[in-house]
Amino acid sequence: MGALIGFLVGLVVVAAIIAGLLRVPQVATGLARLRGLDRRWIFIAVWLLVMLPLLFPLKLPVAPTSRAIQYYDEIEKLKPGDIVLLSADYDPASGPELGPMLRSSLLQLCRKKVRIVGDCLWPGGPPLLEQGFTQVARDQFHYKYGEDYVNLGFKEGREAVILAMGNSIPGTFASDFRGTPVSQLPLMNKVTNLSSVKLLVNISAGYPGTKEWVQQASRRFNLKIVSGCTAVSAPEYYAYLQSNQLLGLLGGMAGAAEYEKMTGVTGSATKGMDAQSSVHLLVMLCILLGNLAHWAARRQGER
Amino acid sequence: MHLANPLTFDGLGVWIAALLTLFIFSFLYKDNPFYKLAEHLFVGISAGYYVAQEWWAVIYPQCVKPVMNGSRPLMIIPGVLGLLLFSRFVPKVGWLSRWSLAIIIGAYAGIKTTGFAQGDLVEQFHASLLPLWVPGQLGVSIDNVLFVAGLVSTLVFFFFSTEHKGAIKSTAQLGVWFLMISFGAAYGFTVMARVSLLIGRFQFLLDPWLGVARF
Amino acid sequence: MQRQVPLLLTAGIGLVMLLYFFIPHPLISEPGHFFEDAVIVVVAFAIVLGAANLLQFNGDIIMRRGKDWPYKLVLLLSMFAMIGIGLVEGEHYLDPETKFSWMYNTFYASMQATMFALLAFYIASAAFRAFRIRNLEAALLAVAALFVMIGRVPIGNAISQHWPDGVRLPQISDWIMENPQNSAKRAILMGAALGVMSTGLRIIMGIEGSFARGENR
Numbered sequence: 001m002g003a004l005i006g007f008l009v010g011l012v013v014v015a016a017i018i019a020g021l022l023r024v025p026q027v028a029t030g031l032a033r034l035r036g037l038d039r040r041w042i043f044i045a046v047w048l049l050v051m052l053p054l055l056f057p058l059k060l061p062v063a064p065t066s067r068a069i070q071y072y073d074e075i076e077k078l079k080p081g082d083i084v085l086l087s088a089d090y091d092p093a094s095g096p097e098l099g100p101m102l103r104s105s106l107l108q109l110c111r112k113k114v115r116i117v118g119d120c121l122w123p124g125g126p127p128l129l130e131q132g133f134t135q136v137a138r139d140q141f142h143y144k145y146g147e148d149y150v151n152l153g154f155k156e157g158r159e160a161v162i163l164a165m166g167n168s169i170p171g172t173f174a175s176d177f178r179g180t181p182v183s184q185l186p187l188m189n190k191v192t193n194l195s196s197v198k199l200l201v202n203i204s205a206g207y208p209g210t211k212e213w214v215q216q217a218s219r220r221f222n223l224k225i226v227s228g229c230t231a232v233s234a235p236e237y238y239a240y241l242q243s244n245q246l247l248g249l250l251g252g253m254a255g256a257a258e259y260e261k262m263t264g265v266t267g268s269a270t271k272g273m274d275a276q277s278s279v280h281l282l283v284m285l286c287i288l289l290g291n292l293a294h295w296a297a298r299r300q301g302e303r
Numbered sequence: 304m305h306l307a308n309p310l311t312f313d314g315l316g317v318w319i320a321a322l323l324t325l326f327i328f329s330f331l332y333k334d335n336p337f338y339k340l341a342e343h344l345f346v347g348i349s350a351g352y353y354v355a356q357e358w359w360a361v362i363y364p365q366c367v368k369p370v371m372n373g374s375r376p377l378m379i380i381p382g383v384l385g386l387l388l389f390s391r392f393v394p395k396v397g398w399l400s401r402w403s404l405a406i407i408i409g410a411y412a413g414i415k416t417t418g419f420a421q422g423d424l425v426e427q428f429h430a431s432l433l434p435l436w437v438p439g440q441l442g443v444s445i446d447n448v449l450f451v452a453g454l455v456s457t458l459v460f461f462f463f464s465t466e467h468k469g470a471i472k473s474t475a476q477l478g479v480w481f482l483m484i485s486f487g488a489a490y491g492f493t494v495m496a497r498v499s500l501l502i503g504r505f506q507f508l509l510d511p512w513l514g515v516a517r518f
Numbered sequence: 519m520q521r522q523v524p525l526l527l528t529a530g531i532g533l534v535m536l537l538y539f540f541i542p543h544p545l546i547s548e549p550g551h552f553f554e555d556a557v558i559v560v561v562a563f564a565i566v567l568g569a570a571n572l573l574q575f576n577g578d579i580i581m582r583r584g585k586d587w588p589y590k591l592v593l594l595l596s597m598f599a600m601i602g603i604g605l606v607e608g609e610h611y612l613d614p615e616t617k618f619s620w621m622y623n624t625f626y627a628s629m630q631a632t633m634f635a636l637l638a639f640y641i642a643s644a645a646f647r648a649f650r651i652r653n654l655e656a657a658l659l660a661v662a663a664l665f666v667m668i669g670r671v672p673i674g675n676a677i678s679q680h681w682p683d684g685v686r687l688p689q690i691s692d693w694i695m696e697n698p699q700n701s702a703k704r705a706i707l708m709g710a711a712l713g714v715m716s717t718g719l720r721i722i723m724g725i726e727g728s729f730a731r732g733e734n735r
Binding site: 312316323324328331339341343344348349350352362365377378386389391401403404406408409412413414419420422423424429430446449454457458478479481483484487489490491494497504 | 520524525531535536554556557561562565566567572595596598603604605609611625626627629633634644663670684693699700703704705708710714721722
């Protein structure tokens, strides 16, 4: 309710500021000149506003939102020995947003002594998943491959793979990403299909990803799902969160930073939030100045 | 400053990656041969990666191996159908590739129909049945009313089987306002996503390559 | 034959995949499982077909010395190099010590990430040059975007931490995402679901048969 009032007040305040500024002739003339600004100046501004906060961090505090808390709490409910499916459905293009989510998820899962079966629906995913497993599960928590975690690698087919896994995971992934038959991996003897995993932790960059897992698996195989996704996808998944088809949602680098805070890590997402803040302010300024320049030029043209 | 050592294999990889990154960034000034080289290299490497990945991750373990060792001889059928896709390079027998396309289209039509029906229609409709009055919680009640009003008005906007006039026009107009708020929020998140990717690239340049920061 | 067989295949397989959702009987579920496994293999071949198309298209340009043909040569050579290294490495091609992994990290990962990172510059410049608030609808879009952008980053929390509870910037941003944004997005989801269902059924029933006609109508 308060937020609704705040939103409406914000609407009125912004409109009033703009109307007031345009009435000052010097301001109007100066703004009109901005219309011809070469876009490479904006590129330079973006460059500086990303690089400088990375070199000289402001260390603005990150406050977890309810969605990150839900994601964290859902993983906290797991018990030692539970088996979780970790689907890393992304590639290097989304690495800055999703890599921190993967590492923090692995950190929390390993702290809970949960066993992890990893897979990828994106071809670029397996090396990223393996890097995460190596850095966190193997090197930090001394997890044993084949007993505590398995990387099944990539399988083409998108939704068909999800359905096939619902029927039989060993049938879909006859060997792991190194070519080892899954029958030789002790952990896989305890995994039959999607109904035998306690939770799906889905790190998703788009299609195929969280949407397909929700559509094909959440109700059909009674699969609990938490999702870490790119900021582009996140707005759409709020609907799944509200309908309890998703039990937790991390959106973009901000979501990754919130989750890092909850797991007690100061990772790359947290360190990137200062730069994120400064560029957001720049984009907001660009929107305002661009419109002010346009309106000022129009008023001058009308005179 | 701890520059990556180009005399080691890993360090050489970091230097090449950094230079290619700068080649691509040079497009911001204008199109140039360095960018073109990086662009074409990227397309070639990606295509090669996908082919190798499809062979070792799918075609060999799912088709070639089970057929050769006799564990699943029927998998010869999708193997042959997959090879038929290449018949489109020979005009006389190119029509055979439509059989393979038909398999793909038929399977996904069935899969997606049920997936969307359950995940995006039935469940979403079920979750939209919210109480419009929650005793003792005025804020939640107003939010629920607003939510349902937004949902219904946006659905009315997309209903084109009847002319938008009178009450339907007003309702559709309300739907447009909700849609604009939704698009604005999506735009905000898109800005965040794009900027995050740039931050990641800078973290690579500043840490593994130049070694002036720690991420 | 050229047109009927594909339509029959689509109808038959589509129907089995539809019924498989409702009927767990082995008469339906066994073919359904087989089609799931089969389509995975066929789609993998389709990806390889994409690479073959690249070869045909760029090879043609190289042969007739078309525009930018040296770059096309680089494209094809790098593609063959990656395929060759991948096939030679064997099933352990993705192990961290392999040359394939090195190529992945050095070329694929870095260039793909950078291509997408370019967009940040263009989104800022487009915000200045193209984002125009001309009416109420555009104003609503702009204000929602501004609140979400400032509310989702730490600076928004820092600016408004002493504001009254309920009107802080992150709370306004969250409210926008959970209420008006969510209701409109849900309507889009439901409408799109109806569209996908109707298109899927049209394809299965053979009404949408353009793929079966091919280039020679």
